[in-house]
Amino acid sequence: MRHDWTRAEVLALADRPFADLIFEAQQALRAHHSPGAVQKSRLLNIKTGGCAENCGYCSQSAFVETGLKASKLMAVEDVLAAAAQAKAEGAERFCMGAAWRELKDRDLPAIAAMTRGVKELGLETCMTLGMLTRAQAGALADAGLDYYNHNLDTGPDYYPTVVSTRTYQERLDTLGVCREAGVKLCCGGILGMGERIEDRADLIVELAKLRPHPESVPINRLVPIEGTPLGDAAPIDGLEFVRWIAVARIVFPRSTVRLAAGREAMSEELQALCLLAGANSIFIGERLLTTPNPGQARDEKLMESMGLAS
Ligand code: SAM
Numbered sequence: 001m002r003h004d005w006t007r008a009e010v011l012a013l014a015d016r017p018f019a020d021l022i023f024e025a026q027q028a029l030r031a032h033h034s035p036g037a038v039q040k041s042r043l044l045n046i047k048t049g050g051c052a053e054n055c056g057y058c059s060q061s062a063f064v065e066t067g068l069k070a071s072k073l074m075a076v077e078d079v080l081a082a083a084a085q086a087k088a089e090g091a092e093r094f095c096m097g098a099a100w101r102e103l104k105d106r107d108l109p110a111i112a113a114m115t116r117g118v119k120e121l122g123l124e125t126c127m128t129l130g131m132l133t134r135a136q137a138g139a140l141a142d143a144g145l146d147y148y149n150h151n152l153d154t155g156p157d158y159y160p161t162v163v164s165t166r167t168y169q170e171r172l173d174t175l176g177v178c179r180e181a182g183v184k185l186c187c188g189g190i191l192g193m194g195e196r197i198e199d200r201a202d203l204i205v206e207l208a209k210l211r212p213h214p215e216s217v218p219i220n221r222l223v224p225i226e227g228t229p230l231g232d233a234a235p236i237d238g239l240e241f242v243r244w245i246a247v248a249r250i251v252f253p254r255s256t257v258r259l260a261a262g263r264e265a266m267s268e269e270l271q272a273l274c275l276l277a278g279a280n281s282i283f284i285g286e287r288l289l290t291t292p293n294p295g296q297a298r299d300e301k302l303m304e305s306m307g308l309a310s
């Protein structure tokens with residue numbers, strides 16, 4: 001496992017002839033994972049909208065009007081009912097997201113109860129709640145939290161263009177307290193936000209510096225949301241996106257690389273290429289947090305066409 005990738009090395013990798021890149025990514029996948037298995041996670045937005053951060057891609061920021069109705073934190077029993085349903089539909093991990101800048105201690109008992117309850121259902125648990133203190137990360141670990149999702153999103157140079165209410169270092173600090181508490185990391189980024197290829201390479205370099213590498217690396221293709229600063233961003237070219245999935249697979253050979261947001265706008269063929277390029281996880285279900293996702297029938301067809309276990 002390498003932690004010292006340079007921008008130039010990552011750019012050279014991304015620029016290799018397409019077939020060479022995919023071949024190397026397949027080798028990395030097959031060296032560490034079963035090539036016929038796709039890990040399935042299910043998302044639930046447990047607290048919608050009104051977020052104090054200004055992430056330029058997000059429908060849930062209080063800085064923008066996107067027509068989304070804000071709501072309070074869901075009741076524990078409702079979250080557990082959704083988790084049970086997700087399990088029945090084949091989810092292995094249940095990921096709960098809250099539109100918060102940071103977790104408040106007053107919400108910790110409910111969050112801990114959700115974590116414990118989901119774990120008792122026999123699912124892996126994941127939370128994404130914004131920034132955490134060391135003590136909060138410890139409390140979540142005690143409740144049985146397996147993963148914390150906290151993305152670096154892009155390279156450090158482009159980051160302040162996308163969000164100005166927090167710094168890259170604050171993101172790294174939360175990742176650090178999660179690691180110290182023994183919670184595994186789900187950490188990746190978004191492509192198609194108007195970033196340069198150098199910024200994509202820098203994201204990979206920063207993720208690779210984490211020791212060990214994040215256990216899960218979600219690669220999101222921007223879902224443009226009307227009313228947000230990035231609502232009109234030009235979509236990233238499909239094959240260019242596939243290249244970056246392959247780069248993530250090669251740089252993070254042991255990690256689960258998730259083809260995360262953006263599948264709804266992709267053809268079945270483009271999704272198949274992403275899986276060929278080494279992605280070995282998806283979000284299942286008809287919704288991500290606030291936007292649509294392909295859902296069971298389309299995913300079963302895709303898995304069947306590819307001869308993957310579903
Ligand atoms: N508030 C928490 C945070 O920002 O860490 C958790 C929720 S936040 C919505 C989780 C991640 O979803 C973001 O870091 C971003 O990578 C991804 N995301 C949000 N909106 C997106 C969009 N429109 N398209 C693609 N990915 C998006």
Ligand code: DTB
Pocket residue numbers: 043059095097128149151188189218219220223260261288289290291292
């Ligand atoms: C991640 O990297 N992608 C997920 C999850 N982590 C929390 C979120 C995708 C959100 C897509 C836009 C939406 O549905 O609001």
Ligand code: SF4
Pocket residue numbers: 051052053054055058059060061062098099100101130
């Ligand atoms: Fe808030 Fe997370 Fe959306 Fe940023 S991405 S505005 S932190 S919910």
